[in-house]
Amino acid sequence: MSNVHSIPCADDAPAGILVLAEDGTILRAPLFFRRILFLEQRDITPSIFHLFDPSDPPHLKLHRIFRHAYGATEYHLSVEGLFGTRHGFRYWPVQIPDDEPRAGSAFLIVDDSALLQSHDWNFRRLRREILDDLRSSVSSHFKNRLATLQLLAETVRDAPEIASESAPRMVRAVEELNAAINKVITGIADAESPTDYQDSPVRITDLRTVIETWGTGDVSVRCTLEDVSPSTLIPASSIERILLPIIENATDASPTGSTVEVSIAEIDEGFAHFRVVDQGEGMSDRVRSRAEDPFFTTRTNQLGLGLAHARQALRDAGGEWTFESGADRGTRVNLLLPVTTASQLFR
Numbered sequence: 001m002s003n004v005h006s007i008p009c010a011d012d013a014p015a016g017i018l019v020l021a022e023d024g025t026i027l028r029a030p031l032f033f034r035r036i037l038f039l040e041q042r043d044i045t046p047s048i049f050h051l052f053d054p055s056d057p058p059h060l061k062l063h064r065i066f067r068h069a070y071g072a073t074e075y076h077l078s079v080e081g082l083f084g085t086r087h088g089f090r091y092w093p094v095q096i097p098d099d100e101p102r103a104g105s106a107f108l109i110v111d112d113s114a115l116l117q118s119h120d121w122n123f124r125r126l127r128r129e130i131l132d133d134l135r136s137s138v139s140s141h142f143k144n145r146l147a148t149l150q151l152l153a154e155t156v157r158d159a160p161e162i163a164s165e166s167a168p169r170m171v172r173a174v175e176e177l178n179a180a181i182n183k184v185i186t187g188i189a190d191a192e193s194p195t196d197y198q199d200s201p202v203r204i205t206d207l208r209t210v211i212e213t214w215g216t217g218d219v220s221v222r223c224t225l226e227d228v229s230p231s232t233l234i235p236a237s238s239i240e241r242i243l244l245p246i247i248e249n250a251t252d253a254s255p256t257g258s259t260v261e262v263s264i265a266e267i268d269e270g271f272a273h274f275r276v277v278d279q280g281e282g283m284s285d286r287v288r289s290r291a292e293d294p295f296f297t298t299r300t301n302q303l304g305l306g307l308a309h310a311r312q313a314l315r316d317a318g319g320e321w322t323f324e325s326g327a328d329r330g331t332r333v334n335l336l337l338p339v340t341t342a343s344q345l346f347r
Contacts, residue, residue, distance in 0.1 A: 015110045019097065022104035024049045028097075032111045036079055036087050057081020060089075062309050067244055069213045076112075088112040142177070149173050201233035204264060204272060204339065210239075211262055214247050218256040221247060226265040234272060234339045241313035246276050246321075246333050249307065253280030253331065266339065271319070274335040283325040 016030025024047040029039065037058055039046050051060045057080065064076035072092055079087035091109040100106075152170045156163045208223040215221040250260045258279040265273045314321060318338050325331035 015108065017094070017097065018091065018107045018109045019100050019103045020048055020105045020107075021102050023047065027100060027103060030109065030111075032113075033089070033109060036082075036111075036113070054080070058087075065240065065244055065248075065309065067214055067248065071214075071216050073248060086113065142181075146177070149177070201340070202236045202239060203230065204228050204232045204234055204266070205230050207234075207239065207264065211243075211247065214244065214251070215260070216251050219251045219254040219258055219260060221251065221260045221262060223262040223264065226263060228264060228266045228272075229341075231341045232266055232272070232339050233341060234337060235317070237313065238317050238319070238337050242310045242317065242319070242337065243274060243276075243335070245307060245310040246335065250276050250278035250280070250331065250333070254278045255280065267336075270338060270340070271336045272339045274333075274337065276333040276335070277330065279330050282327050282329045282331055283323070 013030065014032065016033070017028060018026070018030070018033065019028035021027055026039070026046050026048060034040060037046075037051060037060070042056075044050070050056065052062075053059055059079075059081055060077050061080050062075060063078055066074040066076065068074070074090050074092050077089045077091065079089075089109050090112055091107040094106050094108045096103045096106045149170065152173065156167075156170075205225065205228055208225055211223040212221050247260060247262065254260055260279075261275075261277045263275045265275075267273055314335075314337075319336050321333060321335045323331060323333055
C-alpha cells in the first residue's frame with residue numbers, strides 16, 4: 001500500500017492539494033487523482049516523476065501551458081494509457097501547507113475529466129448532425145448525376161443514331177460523378193485524421209500586446225517589433241508552447257523591479273527571430289547543460305517541465321534556439337520559429 005494520504009475534504013470534491021517531497025514523492029493527493037492513476041494499486045511508492053513514465057500506464061502527459069492575463073500560470077495534464085473515458089487535470093503552484101514539514105512543493109490540482117467528457121459528448125452529437133446533413137446532401141447530389149446518366153443512356157438506347165452526340169455528354173457526366181466520389185472520400189479521410197492540437201494562425205504584429213501581459217507584479221516584460229510585416233502569421237501553438245515557457249523562465253529568474261526584453265524580427269527565409277533577455281543571475285555551465293532535461297529545475301515549487309516541453313514543441317515546429325548565459329550576467333535566448341503569410345496558408 002502506498003503512503004499517499006487524503007486531503008481533508010469530501011471524497012467527491014473535484015479539486016484538492018497535491019503535496020510533493022523534495023525528491024518528488026507524493027505526500028498528499030486528492031482522492032480523484034489517486035483513483036484515476038491507481039496509486040494504491042501500484043507496486044512501488046509513487047513519485048510524481050514515475051507518473052510521467054509511459055512504460056507504466058496510466059501515466060501523465062503535459063500538453064499545454066496557459067498564462068492568464070493576471071499572471072497565474074496553469075499547467076494542463078492528460079492521463080494516457082486508459083481505456084474508455086478521457087481524464088485530465090489542471091494544476092498551478094500554491095503555498096506549502098503548514099502541516100506538512102517534509103514538503104518541497106504544493107499544487108492545487110483540478111479534475112477536468114467531467115469537462116472533457118462533456119466536450120466529447122457535444123462533439124459526438126455535433127458530428128452525428130453533420131453526418132446526417134452530409135448524407136442527405138451527398139445522396140441528393142449523386143441521385144441528380146445518376147439521373148443524368150440514366151437519361152442519356154435511355155436516349156442512346158432508343159435512338160442509336162445520336163450516340164455520337166450523346167457519348168461525350170455521358171463521358172463528362174461519368175467524370176463529374178467520379179470526381180464527386182473522390183472528393184467525398186478524400187474529405188471524409190481528412191475529417192477523420194487525428195489531430196493532437198487544434199492550432200490557429202496569429203499575426204506577429206499582434207503579439208506585442210499579448211507578450212507584455214506576461215509580466216508579473218515584480219518583473220515587467222517589454223516587447224519590440226523590428227521590420228515585421230502585418231501579413232506575417234505564426235501558429236498560436238508556437239507562442240503558447242515555446243515562447244511562453246521561455247519568457248516565464250526569464251521573469252522567474254529576474255530580480256524585482258527589472259524588465260525582461262523581448263524583440264521580434266522577421267527574416268527572409270520564412271522564420272521569425274525572437275530574442276529574450278533577462279537580468280537574472282544567469283546559468284552556470286552545469287545548470288545550462290541540464291536546463292532542458294525533464295524534471296530539472298533550480299526553483300522550488302516547480303516540476304521542471306517547462307523547457308523540456310518547449311524543446312519537444314520546438315522540434316515539432318521545425319525551429320531552433322540557442323542560449324547565451326553565464327553566472328551574474330543574465331541569460332539571452334535566441335529563438336527561430338517558422339512563419340507564413342495568409343496567401344501561403346490559404347492557397
